[in-house]
Amino acid sequence: MTIKRTWWKEAVGYQIYPRSFMDTDGDGIGDLNGIRSKLDYLKDLGIGFIWITPIYESPNIDNGYDISDYQKILRTFGTMEEFDLLLDEAHALGMKIIMDLVINHTSNQHPWFLESRSSVKDDYRDYYIWADGKVDGPPNDWVSIFGGSAWEYDEGTKQYYLHVFAKEQPDLNWENPRVKRELFSMIDWWLDKGIDGFRVDAISHIKKAPLETPSTSDPFESFKNVPGIETHLEELRDVFKKRDILTVGEANGVSADEAYQWLGEHEGYFNMLFEFDHISLWNKDEQETLDVIHFKQAITRWQEALADGKGWNALYMENHDIPRSVSSFGSEESVFWQASAKALALTFLLLQGTPFIYQGQEIGMTNMPFASIDDIDAVDTKNFYHEMIHAGVSPSKAMNVIRRTARDNSRTPMQWTAEEYAGFSKRKPWIVLNPNKQVINVLDESMDSHSVLNFYKEVIKLRNQSEALIYGTYKLYLPDHPQLFVYGRRLGEERFVVIINLSNEFASADLPENVQIEEWNLVLCNLNDHSIHQHTVFAPYEARVYKHK
Ligand code: NOJ
Secondary structure, three states, rough: OOOOOOHHHOOOOOEEEEHHHHOOOOOOOOHHHHHHHOOOHHHHHOOEEEEOOOEEEEEOOOOOOOOOOOOOEHHHHHHHHHHHHHHHHHOOOOOOEEEEOOOOOOOOOOHHHHOOOOOOOOOOOOHEEOOOOOOEEEOOOOOOOOEOOOOEEEEEOOEEEOOOOOOOOOOOOOOOOHHHHHHHHHHHHHHHHOOOEEEEHHHHOOOOOOOOOOOOOOOOOOOOOOOOHHHHHHHHHHHHHOOOOEEEOOOOOOOOHHHHHHHHHOOOOOEEOOOOOOOOOOOOOOOOOOOHHHHHHHHHHHHHHOOOOOOOOOEEOOOOOOOHHHHHOOOOOOOOOHHHHHHHHHHHHHHOOOEEEEHHHHHHHOOOOOOHHHHHOOOHHHHHHHHHHHHOOHHHHHHHHHHHHHHHHOOOOOOOOOOOOOOOOOOOOOOOHHHHHOOOOOOHHOOOOHHHHHHHHHHHHHHHHHHHHHOOEEEEOOOOOOEEEEEEEOOOEEEEEEEEEEEEEEEEEEEOOOHHHHHHEEEEEEEOOOOOOOEEEEEOEEEEEEEEO
């Protein structure tokens, strides 16, 4: 099979969490004009498209993932006119824009839900999932991903409604054809406006098991990639397929074995997926240390499942739902911070697929040393903290877990400068700022040729200019090495090999026989350019890219 060439395979993506990106109107919250003011920065970084997380009207219980009007811009972010300007200006610079599409649920303030809950006989009742309770409580024992029962009782109509996420995010009823029609026409409306695609939120949750199904050891099984979902996804695909757009589904619960069904070039539902294999999003109580072998297996499973034109990968190490990758998989220690941030860049940017960089990742931003639960905004983290306290965990222990796992770690303001408010705003931001803005910020890094930022630029440039790094095959070397991630990319005669020490200790290895290192030129490295032999020792977080002579 040959790989079809398209713009979304060649471009590098950049995710913007608008609340925390750039504030221009001085309210401490980022805005659309802030994004407009940084388009040149993104262009210079080598970005081809931007994914903006929700900017629609919303009561912000879950920072915009609870939408009360799909066709309005939240006032705090700006106006529809400003959005149109942003779109035009990005296009003029040769960058595309994709929006977040949240169609598993709405806000409980959406007019559909207000109608729906007004009476059991209301015309909109079946837009959501309502059921009678049992004598002793909710209709079944399903639990919400954000904690507690997945059901909320409605006094007015004496029934419960289902919410996979917060109780203010009631799930839409995809079994109702009217719901789908409304959603699909809203999708068309945005596409007619000229946007270039969607990141599709929580899409593996749209189908629910029969309500009699009890919870299993996987508490979310009854609403995660449930058989029958394909019918809904096929209809959604047919809406997307009419246009040349990028679609990337957020697909918790979808395995590499199903990748072809979801992503096959002809019949697949999306262009690519954010898979959860290498990142455990909701796994809150386990220590996150990187098991390098397991990590390589997960990456390789997806690379191989979609190889040879079968489909395409979305590549990511960070987003607004997970802690910063340097803190989880690299090291915050000052001796290792910079090398590990660069090593992690090479861990995902040169694989086969479309890379998504999350704002601040390109300067090596780290987790936030949250002082107390009062610093936390995210609804799920607050619930989780209170559950721990309720279960008898001490506040200091609970805060240790929160510091390691909270989604807000990646939501602190973008660090543009070392100034009081990090050049993000003229006012105290809506969420705490990381004090390490003194060292980690765009301005200082742009003037330092060895910075993480400049390394990202070099890697992106290398990828943007090489067919082999975009379309070439992927091959894993040394699969059982517990510290090194070594992979090759090849297209015809153009060949690369990437070697990364993903540990904070020295690692030695015999390079594979078909990588005779004297036949290769070093094109990028994150530490000193010392010589390399067939048997070699790599420093902690050392990372190198070689190209065949
Ligand atoms: C996934 C989004 O990325 C996350 O931020 C949100 O809380 C849930 N879906 C619910 O929409």
